Amino acid sequence: MIGAPLTRVDGVAKVTGAARYSYEEPVANTAYGVIVTSTIAAGRIASIDAKEAQSLAGVLLVLSHENAPRVKADAGDRKLQVLQDDAVFYDRQPVALIVADTFERATDAASRVRVTYDRKAPATTMSSPGAQTYTPSQANNNPPDTTRGDFDAAFASAPVKLDNSYVTPTEFHNPMEPHATLAMWSGDELTIYDTSQGVFPRRASVAKIFGIPDTSVRVVSKFIGGGFGSKGGTNPYCVLAAMAAKVIGRPVKVVLTRPQMFGGFGNRPRTEQRVRLGADRSGKLTAMAHDVRSQGSRYDDFIENAAVISRMLYAVPNQITTHRGVRYDVVTPTYMRAPGESSGSFALESAMDELAYATGTDPLELRLINYAETDLSEQKPFSSKSLRQCYAQAAQRFGWASRKAAPRSMRTPDGLLAGYGMASSTYPSNRSSASAAATMHADGTVLATSGGCDIGTGAYTAFTQVAAEAIGLPVARVRFDLGDTTMPPAPEAGGSQLTASVANAVHAAGVALREKLAGLATANRNSPLHGRQLADLAFGDGRVFVRAQPVTGERYADIVRHSGAPSVMARADVQHDRRAKGPYSSHAFGAHFAEVHVDPDLGTVRLARMVSAFAAGTIVNAKTARSQFLGGTVWGVSMALHEEGRIDERTGRYMNASLENYLVPVNADIPSIEIILVDEQDEFVNPLGIKGIGEIGNVGSAAAVANAVYHATGKRVRELPISPEKLLT
Amino acid sequence: MRPFAYARAQSADAAIAAMAQDARAAFLAxxxxxxxxxxxxxxxxxTLIDIGALPLAAIEVATDGSVRIGALARMSDTADHTAVRSGAPCVAMALNLSASAQLRNMASIGGNVLQRTRCVYFRDVTQPCNKRQPGSGCSAIGGDDRKMAIFGANDRCIAVNPSDFSVAMLTTDATIHLRGPAGERTTPFLGFQRLPDDPALDTNIVRGELITAISFMPTALTRNSTYLKVRDRASYEFALVSVAAALDVRNGTIHDARVALGGVAHAPWRARAAEAALIGKPAVRATFAAAADAELRAAKPQRLNGFKVVMAKNAMVRALGTLGGAA
Incomplete structure (x- = not known):
């Protein structure tokens, strides 16, 4: 059952509207909060005039720094200190919350709040006066700087040298479901229904902000309309909802508007990356330096760890990597799908493409020349690595061999420029401690639970399959539930770790359950299995039986009935310290091949087709996995050609704050994309051999497209997105 | 969003009368x-006065051959109508390249002509805007002006008109039919949409007036027309630059021409300099290039949209090239 392309178990509920998202949770007496956000990026609130708003029918509360409950000052990011003082340090910062008996009345009232400011001239770009560069203590849990060998000497003596800078813009997640919370208090106990990627981390964070024990907070997150990292960390709206609910003594719902999803609540930071490559004339790397500058806020540390991928992807003996943050008057950035690897791979894989042309080497051949057989950053072997197979299978399917080497040498039948490009992809295989429980009922069905979240990727389905396989039941008789802190703990769905973490726990719980059931049977004098040894037993199709004599066995349902208890439950806790270093380095790998067509007169680039191959250990569900790889790959196309938060440098406000003006591809932009799942078994990464797949599709795909644009046009665009003006002028 | 009253009009006259009752009333199509x-x-x-039920959705061909498009005709129905497709192909093309199928099935032709600019500063009420708040200033000037005008702008407004349909209609010498408190009147399509001398005014409609129809007469010129729309993505986006072009070529010589540009000005931009450079000349690429050069010579790009000049030039040559003559 593990690996089968099972259709989503929650699919019908989602398409019929039966699946209930956080904001839809029906609770009696709910009030509705609407956030008023700042219209300046730096300064102080001078006055808040809410008289008109307060006079409207149905308005229950105007919360601002003048009357908001105090929260703990040392509880996480500065941006969570919401409504605590009059300081404004980014545009669209919450400055008030209007609560009314309906969403419409709260929206109306919010538009009538008059806020005046003492405005400071904001620093709105990395190079603005007032922007401050700092050296971070870590880069998304990686060392900010590394060095190996002697880069300076190797680069100085390299026969081929490249030194170029690459820019990735500020990007916004914008899941279909905007951020939303329902908060309600019962005495000092807080319950929140939140669009969260992890109910346990959210619980810990919220408890800390309000200074109450974790056990006083329950977080529920049953269905999530996309997260992409934006729903990983706790956000101000969640704190606001809980504050307001406390003040008015009623449940309060808060949802962000689509414009509020831009700018005030986190984004992928802009990066400026300098990449220096030294190589011999065959393209063999001798030296590499990757220096990253990452957009940051005035108060909090967040670094896009863009150079981390360069530490392990190629066999380069002499290397320096660095990360610096640049503080200016913008909101604290946050995780966005493949934080670091996504933006870093654009720079690294563009630079590798440039090296291929500089040395007259085929870009794919160049990757093979520099293939890393071991992880040089950790000085360890890989637990498995099938990147060669990814290159080979995708190149074959794509028809890479038919590429003409020279830029601007290929045309479509209707006269457009055609180009082929490729890039490598990788993402670390992360895992954290997780627990799961499985309960067999007397009707022979199982409820398995773990408090992870399904951010829309198929966790319900994948864990149903894993539980069914472990226990020995058809999937139709297993129900999986998740997304609640009353369940066994699980980590957040981030860093592509959820499946690898929770599946191993679910599997262990399933094995524990079947063995507990077997134990009940073998101890039961009336069971046909009485007195048998566990080692002689096998499990399948809802029963325990003697392996050598399958007709002798007992149905799970009967074992439960005979036990005298209404059900039999087992639980497993799988401990894993994500930062603990084992003897192996574990990564998923992949390769993207893209063809673009460019109109040389109009500057427009359209993707013609793409083939991407990935090897990521055990695939739990071939159908949802394909969707994950495909979605990540499409996002890379979007990153290459479309996405860009456009800031007004005078005000620090992102002006394209809508899905009209913040472009993502529509169906017409995405032609055939073929995903190849490369078979791989990894016996070391974790018991089930699972590597995460949530983010790797997004790594390298932008570079593959950008490299194809270079091949088509002969023009190297080093700042994304590749919009028409960059090719026309 | 503020509370508003909603009223459904039973007749055009009732709608017009209702408009007079509330200085802040608006029509809803x-x-x-x-x-x-x-x-x-x-x-x-x-008050929103819903005119959706008025009998103004018909698309008819009169005995003289002119095509009359009712103001409430849907964009999709207009694009699909044989008289439009044959009489002015560029109009059908422009409509089909607009918005999305869902929007085309909702949006009316009259509303299309009256739609307001997509300027991000106009649509963000926290930003000064002379169109929204006369005298407050234009925050697009010196800001993110990538999508703004390259023709006809001034120091009060640099926004562009978003309508594809209107650009295409400029190839047809169309007429707009209006009904208002003072009765019925007609006005040429060309000039109905204004340049931003007074940014608060998008068009020459008089308050309380309703567009009832738009008509045009198909000719040899309008029947040979095309629409080219250039944008950042392949669909569902307003134009960076668009070109509507119509050519009447006789024996290799351009007898008559109409060219209009979209995405470049506060109103659809009739390219008169280009037309003058086309008429009487051979229908060859060199003529088209000279015409495009003649028109774009007067362009005044903003800080971030110099590319629109090149794009418009090349788009004009491309569009004209598809209509006739050697490429």
């Missing part, structure tokens, strides 16, 4: 623009 603007707080109507 397809709703694809005003509902947006209400949500954004840009529009704060006191």
């Amino acid at each position: 397809g709703g694809t623009n005003i509902v947006d603007l209400i949500k954004l707080d840009v529009a704060q109507p006191g």
Whole structure:
């Protein structure tokens, strides 16, 4: 059952509207909060005039720094200190919350709040006066700087040298479901229904902000309309909802508007990356330096760890990597799908493409020349690595061999420029401690639970399959539930770790359950299995039986009935310290091949087709996995050609704050994309051999497209997105 | 969004009368623009007068051969109509390249002509805007002006008109039919949409007036027309630059020409300099290039949209090249 392309178990509920998202949770007496956000990026609130708003029918509360409950000052990011003082340090910062008996009345009232400011001239770009560069203590849990060998000497003596800078813009997640919370208090106990990627981390964070024990907070997150990292960390709206609910003594719902999803609540930071490559004339790397500058806020540390991928992807003996943050008057950035690897791979894989042309080497051949057989950053072997197979299978399917080497040498039948490009992809295989429980009922069905979240990727389905396989039941008789802190703990769905973490726990719980059931049977004098040894037993199709004599066995349902208890439950806790270093380095790998067509007169680039191959250990569900790889790959196309938060440098406000003006591809932009799942078994990464797949599709795909644009046009665009003006002028 | 009253008009005259009752009233047809603007707080109507039930949706061919498009005809129905497709192909093309299928099935032709600019500063009520708040200033000037005008702008407004249909209609010498408190009148399509001498005024419509129809006469010129739309993505986006072109070529010589540009000015931009450079010349690429050069010579790009000049030039050559003559 593990690996089968099972259709989503929650699919019908989602398409019929039966699946209930956080904001839809029906609770009696709910009030509705609407956030008023700042219209300046730096300064102080001078006055808040809410008289008109307060006079409207149905308005229950105007919360601002003048009357908001105090929260703990040392509880996480500065941006969570919401409504605590009059300081404004980014545009669209919450400055008030209007609560009314309906969403419409709260929206109306919010538009009538008059806020005046003492405005400071904001620093709105990395190079603005007032922007401050700092050296971070870590880069998304990686060392900010590394060095190996002697880069300076190797680069100085390299026969081929490249030194170029690459820019990735500020990007916004914008899941279909905007951020939303329902908060309600019962005495000092807080319950929140939140669009969260992890109910346990959210619980810990919220408890800390309000200074109450974790056990006083329950977080529920049953269905999530996309997260992409934006729903990983706790956000101000969640704190606001809980504050307001406390003040008015009623449940309060808060949802962000689509414009509020831009700018005030986190984004992928802009990066400026300098990449220096030294190589011999065959393209063999001798030296590499990757220096990253990452957009940051005035108060909090967040670094896009863009150079981390360069530490392990190629066999380069002499290397320096660095990360610096640049503080200016913008909101604290946050995780966005493949934080670091996504933006870093654009720079690294563009630079590798440039090296291929500089040395007259085929870009794919160049990757093979520099293939890393071991992880040089950790000085360890890989637990498995099938990147060669990814290159080979995708190149074959794509028809890479038919590429003409020279830029601007290929045309479509209707006269457009055609180009082929490729890039490598990788993402670390992360895992954290997780627990799961499985309960067999007397009707022979199982409820398995773990408090992870399904951010829309198929966790319900994948864990149903894993539980069914472990226990020995058809999937139709297993129900999986998740997304609640009353369940066994699980980590957040981030860093592509959820499946690898929770599946191993679910599997262990399933094995524990079947063995507990077997134990009940073998101890039961009336069971046909009485007195048998566990080692002689096998499990399948809802029963325990003697392996050598399958007709002798007992149905799970009967074992439960005979036990005298209404059900039999087992639980497993799988401990894993994500930062603990084992003897192996574990990564998923992949390769993207893209063809673009460019109109040389109009500057427009359209993707013609793409083939991407990935090897990521055990695939739990071939159908949802394909969707994950495909979605990540499409996002890379979007990153290459479309996405860009456009800031007004005078005000620090992102002006394209809508899905009209913040472009993502529509169906017409995405032609055939073929995903190849490369078979791989990894016996070391974790018991089930699972590597995460949530983010790797997004790594390298932008570079593959950008490299194809270079091949088509002969023009190297080093700042994304590749919009028409960059090719026309 | 503010509360507003809603009234359904039973006749054109009742709608016009209702408008006189409330100084903040607005008409509601397809709703694809005003509902947006209400949500954004840009529009704060006191009453929305729904004209959706009025009998103004017909598309008819008169005995003289002219085509009359009712103001409430849907964009999709207009694009599909044989008289439009044959009489002015560029109009059908422009409509089909607009918005999305869902929006085209809702939006009315009259509303399309009256739709307001997509300028991000106009649509963000926290930003100064002379169109929204006369005298407050134009925050697009010196800001993110990538999508703004390269023709006809001034120091009060650099916004562009978003309508594809209107650009295409400039190839047809069309007429707009209006009904208002003072009765019925007609006005040429060309000039109905204004340049931003007074940025608060998008068009020459008089308050209380209703567009009832738009008509045009198919000719040899309008029957040979095309529409080219250039944008950042392949669909569902307003034009960076668009070109509507019509050519009447006789024996290799351009007998008559109409060229209009979209995405470049506060109103669809009739390219008169280009037309003058086309008429009487051989229908060859060199003529088209000279015409495009003649038109774009007067362009005044903003800080971030110099590319529109090149794009418009090349798009004009491309569009004209598809209509006739050697490429």
